Amino acid sequence: MTTNLYLIGTPIGNLSDITQRAIDTLKNVHTIVAEDTRVTKKLLSHYNISKPIISFNSKNYKSKILTIQKLLEDQNVGLTTDAGTPGISDPGYELINSVENLDVNIIPIPGASALTSAISVSGFPINQFYFAGFVPRRESELKNLLESTSKLNVPIIMFESPNRIKKLLTLLVKYANQKNVLIMREMTKVYEERFYGSIKDASMHFQNPKGEITLILEPSGSSFKSLTENEIFELISKLKSDGIDTKSIAQELTKVTNLSKSESYKKVIDSKDI
Secondary structure (H helix, E strand, O other): OOEEEEEEOEOOOOOOOOOHHHHHHHHHOOEEEEOOHHHHHHHHHHOOOOOOEEEOOOOOHHHHHHHHHHHOOOOOEEEEOOOEOOOOOOOHHHHHHHHOOOOEEEEEEOOOOHHHHHHHOOOOOOOOOEEEEEOOOOHHHHHHHHHHHHHHOOOEEEEEOOOOHHHHHHHHHHHHOOOEEEEEEOOOOOOOEEEEEEHHHHHHHOOOOOOOEEEEEOOHHHOOOOOOHHHHHHHHHHHHHOOOOHHHHHHHHHHHOOOOHHHHHHHHHHHHHO
8 A cells, every 4th residue: 555755844933834735734644743743733723633643853763763654554644844844954854764665655745944935035146055954063063064165155054043043153253254144033923033244243133032043154255355445435435426325335335345334334434534
């Protein structure tokens, strides 16, 4: 008997961000395998769905694979992650590999993704990118990651928790300060925040944030331009003559130089004396 294993994309925050196909699949499978049963139960309750749920996460997946394989002998099973699409930065791939040679169809049910949501609003060229997943905890590993990916000249995308983002940004100032960064926090939720600017500014901005974070480092090839003092003041003068206000000029300087927001603003103010 051929059965189906559905990888079901679920919301990354806002419970409305789910497809009708995903809802129908959750209703029709026999059992749901969830990274966090509490999160999935909340989603199922919201859509009045009642199904048996099995926990399957990074701590227990080895002990659960045989049970799920047994279910798949005569049942259709749905796999969900805490948020977004299963199989990305979670142990979903372990389950897929374990049933690869069984009489099981492996079927994606597309849905929300923190990865693609952050990419879409980054403003960076995203023909190619490097997805690092959750950031290495050791400083040496992060340094090696940045050194190896700098040669690729593509955006680097990372996931990070709110209690570790301050440390990460401190290390990025140390090892990748020539780059701008896009940070999305609490995506699709009430207090969603989009931050774009230098890593230095980001490290000052994110002191005690709440909510999961997706971070994108700009490509190496689009890093800050080296402008002389004269070129900076010429640019300021040109923007002023175009009727651009002080704040907007400072924002533009931050984008095209390695100056922080406060440094850029000071340059604009100082230019009045020249």
